[in-house]
Amino acid sequence: MTERSLRTASTRWLALAGLALFVVALAAAITRRDAPIGIYLLCFVPLAIFLPGLIRDRVRTYVWLCFVILWYFITVVLWLFNEPSDPVLAWAAMFGIVVFFNAAMMYVRWRSQELRAQAEISEVERP
Numbered sequence: 001m002t003e004r005s006l007r008t009a010s011t012r013w014l015a016l017a018g019l020a021l022f023v024v025a026l027a028a029a030i031t032r033r034d035a036p037i038g039i040y041l042l043c044f045v046p047l048a049i050f051l052p053g054l055i056r057d058r059v060r061t062y063v064w065l066c067f068v069i070l071w072y073f074i075t076v077v078l079w080l081f082n083e084p085s086d087p088v089l090a091w092a093a094m095f096g097i098v099v100f101f102n103a104a105m106m107y108v109r110w111r112s113q114e115l116r117a118q119a120e121i122s123e124v125e126r127p
Contacts, residue, residue, distance in 0.1 A: 003118070008110045015062065015103035016054070022072070022096030023047065029079075029089045059111050062104045073097050 004012075023044070030039060046068055053061025076097060080090045 005110070005114065008107060008114060011103045011107040011110065012057070015100050015107055018096045018099030018103055022093050022100060025089045025093035025096060029086060029093070032086070059108050059115070062108050066101055066104050069097055069101060
């Protein structure tokens with residue numbers, strides 16, 4: 001594993017915290033409605049596909065997850081305006097999505113710069 005700066009490490013953890021907040025808020029909202037198991041699968045399988053890449057710290061995984069999370073963003077915006085009966089969970093989910101998206105984009109930018117710089121250093125060191 002390559003060296004990581006403090007800002008890169010902190011944005012990675014901030015992104016993961018935002019994603020966790022979103023998942024918890026979504027799970028709580030689905031559980032409150034006594035939804036069938038198919039709804040759980042429909043909501044969480046697309047997110048679970050990205051877990052191996054998040055665990056392995058792959059930059060491309062964060063990029064693709066940002067694309068996927070935009071669909072959840074649309075859903076949460078509709079949830080906020082159409083169903084005002086549960087605003088706390090909706091706002092928590094929205095906050096989690098916004099935190100994840102912004103932190104993940106900054107992480108991708110800074111981590112890519114670090115990896116590119118380390119690749120250049122290793123090329124220079126080769127005889």
